Amino acid sequence: GIQVEQSPPDLILQEGANSTLRCNFSDSVNNLQWFHQNPWGQLINLFYIPSGTKQNGRLSATTVATERYSLLYISSSQTTDSGVYFCAVHSGGGADGLTFGKGTHLIIQP
């Protein structure tokens, strides 16, 4: 099946810093989503972005489908941005569910 690799696995930043999280996938995809799992375990859908660029406030994402990667940008980090960021893809073949990466654990220190 499709493989999803996220980097870095862990990231510790000071409040106000910017960050870039990366997601590489091993096959073409028809669906790519970014999720944030907060420290209480809740999963929040950030972006549905199989290709192109989207922005939502301090967050933006870019997927270059032909090169099989996606980037999530977080600007002016706040402590509430802490948590785990997951990239999840669907390739259109095989299982009908999303395949998740192992996530990037982000800690924003005040």
Add this chain to the structure above:
Amino acid sequence: NAGVMQNPRHLVRRRGQEARLRCSPMKGHSHVYWYRQLPEEGLKFMVYLQKENIIDESGMPKERFSAEFPKEGPSILRIQQVVRGDSAAYFCASSPRDTHYGYTFGSGTRLTVV
């Protein structure tokens, strides 16, 4: 407009007991997905259901696990004769159609087997 509702939030079972996890999708969503998250890992797909139909259960363990989404009522994930290795967070997601667009997760059920 309530989101995806899962209950219970926490469930403790002794080894050998049955666990029943419930998921009510968002209003207007007819596609339900169940995922399992082990500690320090990403989510693993288990099963995809539509009303009264199991569409894909390729991620479900072959024994002790079953899922249903009846015509009326919530989707149920059932684990029989639980073992310690079943301890995990179980998440349900729903979407309005099968492209995963508009995917919304519930808050999860944390199952602890003692």
